[in-house]
Amino acid sequence: MSAETPGVPVAEDLFEQGADGVGLIGTRCAGCGAHYFPVSLSCRNPVCDDKRTVRTTLGRTGTLYSWTVQHYRPPALYRADEWEPYAVGLVEVPEGLRVLAKLIGRDTDALEVGMPVRLVTSPLYTDADGRRVDTYAYEITGDGIGAGGGSGSPGPASSTDGPRA
Amino acid sequence: MTGVYVLGVAAHPWGKWPDKPQLQLAIEALTAAADDAGLPLRDLDGLVAASSRFEGGLGWGLHANEVLQAVSESGAQAINVGGGCAAGGIAIHTAASLIASGECEVVAALGAERMPKGFIPRPPGQPDDVTDTDYLRWVAIGATNPAYWAIEARRRMYDHGTTPETLALASVTMHEHAAANPLARYRKRITVEDVLASPRVADPLHLMEICAVSDGSAALILGSEAAARRRGGPLVRVAGSAVASGRFGDPAVRIPTVSMASDGDATHTSEVAGAVLRAQAAAGIGPKDVDVLEMADNSAWHVLAWPESFGFAEPGESDRLLQDGEYGIGGRLPINPSGGFLSFGEATTAQGVLQVCELAWQLRREAGERQVPGASVGQSAVLGLGANGASVVLTA
Incomplete structure (x- = not known):
């Protein structure tokens, strides 16, 4: 079955489909800039005192x-x-x-x-x-x-890859 | 502040016990622990229950007051703590705090669980909308709990070159330990080939590389130094205990979330790492001082990743340590001489209590064939749904 004709979303406020494609519905904190998916009730960043979250797609x-x-x-x-x-x-x-x-x-x-x-x-x-x-x-x-590092060496990491510990 | 000591420990064997209600499992463990402590139940000043969501307690899960009502209406204080699988550790921390403060002389921590079969379903009472990610992860993705662990395991294969055979070896090691534990559910020794031949649940994890939901109960009776000296026998001290929650930016693929930070700088599984570090600080020890570790191995991946996240090994080092037998009994850091979740079985809220029972047996030199030679410092580490962590350090 084709997904080109919009169907009913499995949950409200989960994703949206527009002319520019599909986006996940989340929130962004106007104070610290943190993003959340799905929509969050507040900002979880403990150093953020602003916590004004606004709806966004991501x-x-x-x-x-x-x-x-x-x-x-x-x-x-x-x-x-x-x-x-x-x-x-x-x-x-x-x-x-x-x-x-x-x-x-x-x-x-x-x-x-x-x-x-x-x-x-x-x-x-x-x-x-x-x-x-x-x-x-x-x-x-x-x-x-590729298949990753092997033999204990970290694989090629993206800029956001941090060490685990 | 007074020192806190282990007076008595007991556990009901893990397994499937369709003929025993959860309350009976609870009573059996509590009564046996009191016998081990040499105390009548009426001597308990308090009972802290690790509350389950699966059965019992008039719908609230295991409840201390229900247990006391059933077995000893002494008027003792009844406290119930939640925290998913971490509840057992939180119950012990609560009981220890009641004694350390001087409020109580003798307090029991208790966990008892009967688990549903198969994948753990979503709990009742939550809204069917996007504010509940435990709804979302099922309806939108169908992501089972093993899927979360499998995604971590797959990434570890990429980051550190972990092989399917090494993951399987983690399960083999846990089964080796459980084989020597009469309380464990799975006591058969297995091979790497057995593990890899078991059904694939969520690649790269096989059935024998994920925890098996089980029924069981465990109880721990803690007391003041005076109470411990009256009991006699080896003094086993709760040198540190701690509870922690997760930190912002933790990259753990945490059940039941559907997104996590990629740009944070928190330690992986920060709730458990935080509890482990706090318990060590309270005990005045470091990771190198720990002789035996009982940790929540929900999957084979946990056996490799957790010791690294909590400072017991360097990132990527666990594969070699496991292969060299360093995580086995007799190794540098024996992990889960009980057999762990993978082979002892998993009975969620009771598990955090059982972990500390096992440490007590180890420190009292009562662990029989699975005895860790020279164990005098033991630590537990447990994770609860959401982001709850708890850890206990025992010394002898």
Whole structure:
């Protein structure tokens, strides 16, 4: 089923689709500039006293930070007309966040860290009224940056990659 | 301020116990711990329950007052603490604080859990909208808990060259430990090949590389130094305990969130790292002083990543330490002689209590075949849903 005709979003205030593509609906703190997805009730930055959050869209593009392939069907709260193992990715977006999302557009065994992605909508299921229900997803648009460091050396890191400890 | 000591410990074996209600599991552990302490239950000044969301307590989960009502209506103070899987550690910290302040002489911390089968579902009572990411992660992504750990594991493979065999070895090591623990759920020794042949749950993690939800209960009775000297036997001291929450900018892929910072400078899993450091500071020790670590290994990835995040190893060093046997009994830092979540089994809120029971057995030299030689300083580390961390340091 084509995702080009807008369907019903799986949740209100989650993403929006306009002439310039799909954007995630989040918030930005007018005080410290931190971004949040989904919309936040306040700003979580402890050194920020302003905490005036404003609605924004974010995450239109990014790069693949990591992923998994789920081999078991999730509990019933996840509704899908058809189910087969699918990839869930963590995508680094320009707003200082990594976003969890379904991944589409590439075989699950061909995924690589660093692959460029763009935000799209993806059909989940048909509801009781016959409407197509969409979620947000990231579509792989290019190749990755190899299999990583190996032998203990850190892989090629993006500017926001920090050491773990 | 008085010193705080372990008077008694006990745990019900982990497993699936369909014929025992949670309350019965709780009573059995509490009664056995009181026996171990040589005290009647009426001598408890307080009972702190690590509250579960799965069963019991008239819908509030394990409740200290319900337990006292069932087994000893002594009028003792009943305190219930939440904190997801960290609740057990928070209960111990609370009990220790009641004694350290001088308010109480003897206090028990208790955890008891019966878990639903399979993937842990979303709790009831939350709104079906974007303000609840535990709703969102299910409806929009279908992200199971193992998916979160798997994403961390996949990234570790990229960052540090961790292999599927090394991840499997982490599970093998935990099963090796559990094989010597009569309380553990899975006591069969396994091989790397066994792990890699088990069903894939969320790549790169296999079934034998994620924790198995279980039923179980554990109780710990703490007391003042005077109470500990009356009990006799080896003095095991709660040298430090701490609770911490997460820090802004933590990059952990934290259940059940759907986004996290990529540009922050907080330590990975900062809530547990913070608790570990605070407990060490309270005890006046550093990571090199710890002889045995009981930590929440929800997946094989945790066995590798957590010691690094908490200062026990350098980033990327765990793979070699594990391969060299340094995380096994007899190694530089034995991790989870109990068998850990991977092989002892996971009974969420009871786990944080069980961890400290295991440390007490180790420090009293009562751990039998899984005894860590020369263990005199033990530390626990546990993570609760959201961003709760707790840690306890015992010394002997």
